[in-house]
Structures are given as C-alpha cells and as structure tokens.
Amino acid sequence: MTGLDLVARIPERDVDLTLGVPAGRTLALLGPNGAGKSTALAVAAGLLRSPACRVGVGGRRLDDVPTHHRGVAMLSQDPLLFPHLSVLDNVAFAPRAQGVRRSAARAAAWRWLDEVGVSGLAQRRPGALSGGQSQRVAIARALAAEPEVLLLDEPMAALDVSVTPALRQLLRRVLAERTVLLVTHDALDAVLLADRVAVIEHGRVVEEGPTQQVLERPRSRFAARIAGLNLITGRWHGGALEGHGLRVQGVTDGLALAEGSPAVAVFAPSAVSVFGNDPGGSPRNAWPVVVTDLEPREDRVRVRADTRLGEESLAADVTPAAVADLGLEPGVRVRFAVKATEVTVHPAGPDPEPPASR
Amino acid sequence: MTGLDLVARIPERDVDLTLGVPAGRTLALLGPNGAGKSTALAVAAGLLRSPACRVGVGGRRLDDVPTHHRGVAMLSQDPLLFPHLSVLDNVAFAPRAQGVRRSAARAAAWRWLDEVGVSGLAQRRPGALSGGQSQRVAIARALAAEPEVLLLDEPMAALDVSVTPALRQLLRRVLAERTVLLVTHDALDAVLLADRVAVIEHGRVVEEGPTQQVLERPRSRFAARIAGLNLITGRWHGGALEGHGLRVQGVTDGLALAEGSPAVAVFAPSAVSVFGNDPGGSPRNAWPVVVTDLEPREDRVRVRADTRLGEESLAADVTPAAVADLGLEPGVRVRFAVKATEVTVHPAGPDPEPPASR
Amino acid sequence: MSISLPRWLLLPAGLAAAYLLLPLVAMVLRVDWPGFLGLVTSPSARDALWLSLRTGAVSTLVCVLLGVPLATVLARTRFPGQGLLRSLVLLPLVIPPVVGGIALLYTFGRRGLLGGTLEALGVEVAFSTVAVVMAQVFVAMPFLVVSTEGALRTAGERYEVVAATLGASPSTVFRRVTLPTVLPGLLSGTVLAFARSLGEFGATITFAGSLQGTTATLPIQIYLERVDDPDAAVALSLVLVLVAVLVIGLTWQNPVARRRRAPA
Amino acid sequence: MSISLPRWLLLPAGLAAAYLLLPLVAMVLRVDWPGFLGLVTSPSARDALWLSLRTGAVSTLVCVLLGVPLATVLARTRFPGQGLLRSLVLLPLVIPPVVGGIALLYTFGRRGLLGGTLEALGVEVAFSTVAVVMAQVFVAMPFLVVSTEGALRTAGERYEVVAATLGASPSTVFRRVTLPTVLPGLLSGTVLAFARSLGEFGATITFAGSLQGTTATLPIQIYLERVDDPDAAVALSLVLVLVAVLVIGLTWQNPVARRRRAPA
C-alpha cells in the first residue's frame, strides 16, 4: 500500500493546497462550498492538470501518468452512472476494465450492490433509479474498482438516514485497507472514517491534524462550526467503553461491539452538563474534572476541563448564566455529566492508537 | 393562494400516494431512498402523467394542463443548471419566461443570488461551479420563478453546514407565502419549514399529520428513526421562550428573535436528563413533570411525561439502568432537565397556532 | 482535455484524413497556375460564384427554418408512422440528384402535380433562381434533419423538462433551451447542408436548367467547362473549395471553439 | 414524452416533410407500372442493384471504421491546424462529385500521384469494384465524420472522465463509453453515409467507369437509362428508394427505438 502526496495549485480557481495521506490512512477534507475540496480530488485523479500540480503515490510521481494508470478510483459528487449500462454492468465496469472476466466481474458487482443494499435494482437502467439509489450504486461502482487510492466526494449525500449508519460501517471496513481522501460535510464521517482531517477554506488548508485534535479543538472558524466534539478512545468492556481511566456509557446505534475491542465514544460539548457535585438522576456518566479554560463563543461558553488523571481533556458548552451560577473558573473542581443516550460508541478499527507515521 | 391535491399512482414504480397541501401551507415528505418522494413531485409538476394520476391546484384540475401553465415550480434533486447560460441568466430564466423584461428579470436574479450567497458567481458558467454552489444557484432559480406551488426536492443537499441555517431562514420566509411540497431527509427541515409531514415508504403514505405530532410521536419505523423530537411552541420573552406555562432557555443559532415574536424550541429526547429532584448544576431548564408512559426501544427507554399543567407532553430517552435507578413508572413525579445549549430556538412564523384547516 | 484517446485511434483517423485530403492535393498540383487567375475571374465564373453563394445561403436558411422543426418533431414526439417518415425523409439523399430533379419537375413543373395550382397562383418557378434554391433545399435538407435529430437524441430532454417546470412555454423552451443545447449538432448539420447546396448540380440542372446569372451555379459552370477544358473545371473547383473553406471556416469554427472554451 | 412541443413547430415541420415527400409521390404516380417489373428485373438492373448493395455496405463499413476515429480525434483533441483540418474534411461534400472523381483519378489513377507506387505494388484500382467503393467512401465519409463529431460534442466527456477514474484504459473508454453514448448520432451518420453511398454517381462514373456488373451501380444504370428512356430511369430510381427505405428502416429504426424505450 502506498501513500498519497498532493500539491494542487490551480490559480484559475484560487486553489493552492498541499496535502499528504500516509499509506493506508484516510484524510478527511472539510470546508465550505467552493473551498476547493473537489478540485483537490480532481487533481489527484489526474482530471485536472497544470504544471504547478504534483501528485505522488507511494513516492512515485504521477504527474504524467494518465488517469486510468494511477490506481486511483474516484466517486464524484454527481453519481454519473453510465446511462447505457444496467446497474449491474455499471458496478462491474471497473473490474471488467481491469481485465477481470465477465462472470467474475459480475459476481463482484453483485457483492458490492448487496453491500450497499440495492442488489434488487441490478437489472435496472440508471435512468430508472431514485437519487439515493443512484448514489448507492455509484458508491458500489467506485468501491468495486478496488483501487490503492480512493477519492470519495461526499459519499453520504442524498442517502436516507436509515441506511447511513450501515454505509458508514461498510466504508470504515473498506477504507481501512486503502489510502483515502474523503470529502464530507459531516463531522461524524470524519470521526468514524478518517485518521486525519484537513480543513480547507478559500482554496487553502487552514488547519490540518489528527481527527481527534482538529475536531476537539478546532482552530479555524469553519471547523469550529461543524466540530467541537468530545472523543474518548478506549476498549469495550462489559457494555461500556473504558479508556484513559474513564468508564463511558453510551449507545451503539445498533452495531455489535465485541468485548475488548477498540472503540471510540463521541459526544457534543453541548451535551455535557456541569454540576458542583454528583447530581444523581438519570445521567449515567459523571466524571470529576478540573476546569482548565473558559472560551466564550457567541451565546455560550465552552468550558474545557481535564479529568483527574490529567489524561483526557473534555469540553462542555454552557450558558453564561450557568458559568456565573457555578462560579466556573480555571482550577475549579466540578463534575461533567453526560447522558448515556447522548454518547455514541463506535467501533474504532484495529488500531485505535495513532500510528507511528503521525 | 391555492392548495394542492395530488393522487400519484404510478404502478411501474409501485407508487400510490394521495397527498393534500392546504393553500399557503408546506407539507414535508420524509421517507427512505426509493420511497417515491421524487415521483410525487414529478406527478405534481406534470412531468409524469398517467390516467390514474390526479393533480388539482386550488380546486382546478391540472391533469391535462401542460407543465408550464401549472404555476408550479420545481427544484429537482439534480441541480441541472442550463450549461449554456451564465449563472445570472439561469436565475433570470423563469422571470424572463414569464414575460418579465430583461433588466427587471436580471435585477430579480441578482437579488435571489444574493439571498443564497452566491452573487459573486453571477457571471460564471454553471460548468465552473462547485457542487454546493450549483445547488444554491438551483435554489435561487426555482425561487425566482415565484410560483404559487413550489416543489422542492432535497433543497439542502450538498450545502455546507455554515450556510444551512441562513438558507433555512430564507426558505422559511419564502415558503410562508406559498403552497409547498418539500422532500427532505432532515427532521429539522420538517420542523422549521413544514406545517405537516407525510412519511412515505414503499410508495405508500404510512403516516401523515401535523409536523409536531408526527415528529414527537412517530408511529412509522422510518419516522421513528429520524424524529422523536421535543417541540415547544411559544413566544420569545426576555431571552427565553415562554409557552404552555414553561420557560425554555436555548440557543438561537445566531438568528435574531424579536421580543414577543412566535418561536419554537426544539430538543432531542436524548438530551433530556431525568432527576428525582432539582439537580442544580448547569442545566438551565428543569421542569417538574409526571411520567405518563415508558416505551422501551432497542437499547434505551423513551420516557414520556406531561408538564404539571398537563398541556405539554415531553419525551426523554434514558438507559434501562436509569429507569431502574430512579424507579420510573407512570405517575411518578420527576424533573426533566435540558441544557440550554441543547435546545435550539427558531422563529416560528407569523402564526404559531395550527391553522383551522388542520 | 483531461482524457487521453487510445493511440491506435490515430492510425485510422490519419488514414481517413489522408484519404480525404490527398485528392485535394492532387487537384491543386494539377492546376495550371499561370492561367488560373484569368480563368476564375471570367465574367461567367464570377456570375456563377456569386449565384452559388446567394442561392447556397438562401437554401441553407430555408433548410434550417424548415428542417430544424422537422428534426425536433421526429426526435421529440411519437406518432404512428413516425418510423416510416424518418426513413422517407432520407430519400432525397439516396435518389441520384438528377432523378431528384426529375421528381421536382413532376411536382412543381408546368405539367407537374402542383403545376396547375402554381400556375393559377401566377407562380412560375421553372428556369428561375427560385428553382435553383428549391433543388438545393431538396437535396440538402435531409442532412440537416438527420444530424440535428441525432444531436437532439444524444442531448436528451432533461434541460427542457427543467425549463418547463420553471414556467417556460414550449416556444420559450425550444428557443432558449433546445436550440442552444444542440447547437454543435445543429451547426454541423447546417454546415453539411450549406456544403451540399454549394456542390449541388444534378437536381439543379434538371429542374432549373442553366443560364448564366440566373440558374448557372458554379458546379454547373464547372461541368460545362469540363467538356471544353478540364483544367478550367479543376481551377473552378478549386475556387469552390476555397469559398467553402472560407465560409465554413468563418461560420463553423468560431461558435464551436467558443463553446469548447466554456468548461463542460 | 412529458414535454410538449410548441404547436407552431408543426407548420414548418409539416412543410418540410411535404416538400421532401411530395416529389416522391409525384415520381410514384408517373411510374409506368405495367412495364415496371420487366424493367427492374432486367439482368443489367439486377446486376446494378446487387453491386450497389454490396459496394454501399462495404463503403459504409469503411466510412465507420475510418470516420469514427477521425470524428473522435476532431472532437476530443486540440492540435494546431485542427480548425483547418475540420473544414478540409468537409470538402468532398462541396466539390461536385465528378470533379471529386477526377481528383481521385489524379491521385490513384495509373498516372496519378500514387499511381506509380500502386503500380509498383501491383495494385490497380481504377475501373474496378474497389474503385467504386473508393469513390463512395470519398463522398460519403464527410457525412459520417461531421454528424458523429457533432454528437460527440453534444454528449460531452463527463462519462469518459468517470470511466477513466475507474481504471478504464482509453481503448476501453472508447469502446464501452464513448461509442454507446453517441450511438444515436453515430447511427444517423452511418445512415447518411450509407444513403449517400447508395446514391453516389458522379465520382463513381468518372473514377470507376460504368462497366456492367463491375462498376455500373444502380445510379449509373439510371443515368444511362435516362439518355434513352426517362421512364425507365424513374422506375429504377424507385427501386433504389425502396431498397433504401428497407435497409434504413431495418438498421436505423430498431436501435433508435430500443434506446428510446430506455427511460432517459
């Protein structure tokens, strides 16, 4: 497997980005509309070329390598299914193009269609699909290419909420083995699928780092809008996540977690209540913490605090009135309480620790 | 203004829907991919015809009226901007087609482009837009038609999170004066934009009713997945919403609310903590309630309770462990606490009460 | 731009280009250059060229005005007998032009199908410049219809549907969406029709005759010269070729190129 | 289907159809039916028909094999001189076919540009059936190239780009995406080329002569008959028309109709 190095410099679009994805990792691109996310993907795929752009995969320079030899597959923002081929043949297109025999390619296509939940539509023409169905077929088609490097532009767009969790799991599994550049507008996609996040604004990378760090302590305006999540990594033991000396109760969104398997708990700062002492009541999670920091933002205040063990930093959003009520200031000892129903626990892949390459 | 009556019966797609939208109201269509939402819109627009379909606007039967005479404008799932026209001319297309003079049509187009925040792109060709920019232009183009009946298919798709609140407000304002059929995958769109909600599955209406009722107490599986929200209507007084004898603190997402104006507070049952007595601490909202009902669902329990005044029914999601801890059962008096940061308060339009036609 | 073509495609493409161009080169090599200018500026040649340009332009206009609607109806509607109509429209292509001229005589001639009607109306087309245009329209229109219809089908009707949902009447849709969308195909068809009109000979001489300044177009002049002086015929053909390259070059390249520049 | 056409479009469309069909009707009315069968089944007519069908089929095939690559190169690449090449490719349309035949003789004839080379290779093409095909290809290929190029431009390259990102080589893209996408336009072009080949006369008689069974195609037979007997010429033309309707009807209607049925 191979990493991806990218310099996308397209002056006509006011885009100048330098991005790197270590081999086998996933980098999520976040950013407002027109920031240059799709442009970065187009450069990586070789669809946009300019002398100022550089694309390298596994150290090999791809600048002059035609798109089809790059070992790069792309899911674009528009499904663009081939109108003259059936759904099945659309998905079988990439294996066929790579020389797989027809029957084997079709078998693979069936498998992928099944994974995205639309195998019942295999014989249809793309013109006879709904928007979400087309998107799912497009996902299957891109995944069926089984490329070294995968470029995904808003894969979850147009999907209904009932399939999103399952598709996220599918992508998690598939992306784990590939080098991936993932464009998304949803922080949860970044949390669950990406190792690192790059935030792009006006064609420039304004922030880049490990997912957890960027989403927990966003420095850029845009990231702050979409993120500011609490993430706690650990392992699943006895129906709760244990890590960094904390025991976190949460809901698993219907996904099975094996005892002892790595997992991550995600909850929003706004879901965290602050109490002077143990509140009792329904919240399952209440941890003693020491306030380290107060950040006023618009109509609320973000309270940062370390757990007693000093290992994990958590954030809570409260109203200014609450700050006054509880006399919050750095050094004050309080309890952070979160309802278990506000915490989602997700499987965290085979290696929950940051890889050495970071 | 005129209401919309629709019978969409397309056997080839296994769709058989009967929908009605009272004059000036908005009906949101929710449902999984391939349920038949876009099909319903296509029938209303006259793009799909069959002898078994019926379309009426304001009592006038439109079955044989060509699309352009229906006074119906549609935003389809795919932006489909005219590639040969500039962004400005795309938006000016509908006014021009309705006979507005070029300069007036362009002025209107500038206005709409400005409203959706892309007036800087007016002179571009659609081919030179990003996905989200195209979507915004498509919204402007549909709104510029100023139709009696507006059909919107996932208007918020592909938009970045930083513009979504502003666009929702724009749509709220525009939709208030029109009869609208709105397809969405986001419950919040339904809450903020629609008077009623219809849930569609497998081409059939499985649930239909006032937004609040459907989202608070969904009966269908799909609605339950996406909804189950607490909604409290009232008026904005002294920095909080007052209604039904409750005072609700919340955040306003940066939108200004006038003193005394109608508003709605929205929060998820999962955000509601349950306490045996007043907990103190940061949560700004804590209301005494009487438990009326316990609904176990998957890994949590939905606790329904009435406020003391018996007027408002609220729901809280808690873990089974919490139910046991607090000894929850119908008739038990507890407190429901919600952090102000978990409650969003939105303007609720000129008439927060259900209209007579409901 | 971004997509590379298969290399092997260049071989047949080059062969095709060579095959079409080589005879032109051979022709140019045979031209008697010292006499060229005198030949091509003789009054009869000048008259013929001018007549050809005028009639070619008018015919092309008529072809577009009538042919585009026909192509649209064929591509966008369904009615019984449509398949047959679509084949029949092609027939002027198949019939040798001279026979086409005879058929036109049978129709619009003095003793033709409509001859009586036309005579009653005081219209007499035979041996007039109008007849030249009629002959050219007859042979050239199928090109326009067929290539425009192909382009309409390739383009599909998605944008037309969107325009209708925005309240555009069918006429507005046609003018502001359908036509611009198929512009490249329509331009190709127009160029084909113009080229075919310019080169038209058989139907013209049969239906319209040949009189200097009235009905003797450049191809007819070329035929006449050929008997006397093949060199003169080749020289005149070269003029025709030059005119065609100029006109086509000016009208066709630019819009297409302009369109190309707009990103897809 | 869902979109209505402007009503007024029917007027010019109807006019166009009438204008193209009326002469055919007039021709049919003039046919001397009692003698028809005898005329069209004479050995020379049968030879000519068979030869026309054979050469027309081969020419169309050659046109497709060479012309589609050329159209693709013209539509999908940019290189210096491309604009000029695009105009030049049209010229066989403009040159009167007889002059085209002369140019072919100048090129491939015994005394032509390549005549020496061909003779050294032991190949003699002029006045053989091969020459008929060459003449037909020369006049018919531009139609195919122009209408296919128009369709390629109208279709755009979005799907080709997608195919490349899925790892399809340029050849695969061409075969599995480009060609199917422009199929309607390509079919129109093919039909145009076939029709034009079937009706080709001037270049053929000049370059290939009019030898019965070898180079005398149906249009040449019609031309020769006309000298003596215009009625026979018309009757034979009708056979040509019938054959064309049959062939075009069978090869063109079905795929287009099939495509139509698939929802857009």
Add this chain to the structure above:
Amino acid sequence: GGEENEDTTLTVFAAASLQDTFTEIADEFEAEHADVDVRLNFDGSSGLAEQIQGGAPADVFASADTQTMDTLVADDLVESPEPFATNTLEIAVPPDNPAGIATFADLAGPDVRLVICAPEVPCGHATAQVASDAGVTLAPVSEEQSVTDVLGKVTTGEADAGLVYVTDVTAAGEDVQGIPFEESKDVVNTYPIAPVTDSEHGDLAAEFVTMVRSDAGRQVLTEAGFGTP
C-alpha cells in the same frame, strides 16, 4: 461474363448516345468472336476522354464529336481515328406542340420557351453555328449541359422546344415530336472511332472498329437515325 474460360476482354468506351447501337454491335461482335467478351463503358465523350487520360484500361474509344477525339490524338492516346456516323440537329417539341413551332425561325418567337445545349458542349456548338448561319438570334431560357437534359425539359413539357440530334428524337419515341429543318443540313456532327494506343489487344480493337464501320454496323446505326459520313 465468361471469365471462367479465360476470355479476352475488349473494353470499349463509347459516348452515351451510342448506348443502344453499340450494345447491339457488341453482341454481334461477341457472336463472331467466341472467346471475346466486350465490356462497354458509356459516359459523356469528355468524361470518357478524361478517364482515358487518367489511365483507364480502354481498347476502343468512340466519341460523339471530333474535338474530344482530337485532344486524345494530341496526347498520343489514340491512333488514327475514323468517322463512323453523323448526326444533325432537329427541333424537339412536346407531342402537343404548345408553341406551334413549325420552322427554325419560330424558335426565336417571344413567347417560346426554348432550351438548347450550352455553347461549351458539342451540341451547343452546333446549335450556335446553325443559328448564326440562319441569321436567327436565339434567346433560350436555359443552356443545358447535355442533349439528355434538353430532351428532359421537352418531354416533361417544361420547355416549348429544344434543339437536339435526330437520333435523340428517334430514341425518345412518342414522348416528343421531331421537327426537321432545312438549316440543319449544313452543320453535321461527325462521330469518330479509334483504337486506344495502350491497348493490349490492338488487333481485336482494330477488328471492332472495322465491325462498326462495316455494313452490318452501319445498318444498326442507320436504324437509330444516324447518318453516314
């Protein structure tokens, strides 16, 4: 065809107006020469000349005018042409003769729609000569490229009169009415025939020329309306 037993093929290029007569003569020639297959190639004389100049494999060339033949002689492409038939002009009118033409001078009448051959082609050359000899100024509505085109206009009734060759009127049968006129006698069109220099079957070519000029050949030509040179 007779390719199965390796027949010699004699290729004869003949003017289009000789189509019927030469087909008949060729049949007779084949009857006399069992192992010879005569291939006939018809086109306008000038077209045929171009083909021969372009290297066409002809053995015999029969032209409708001496001028065309002379260009080939000048290029050394044919050997010693000899005349074998003549033709004179005749007025052709539609069967009902709508303009009431009776004499050559009538053609100059103001309401007569006259079509003639263009001066560039042989029949037009002859027409111009007759007119100037007769002192008549013709005002045609069309100057056609070939006799066939002139005849076409007359048979369809488009023109009131046309000037064509006697043989054409004969061949057209009942579709036109021929009106002979005195002045035509002075302008005689001569048809020459010659073997082609490059011919591989020089002897046979010479024999065919002889056959055409023999009594049998003459008879066929005379029946079609041709005169004797």
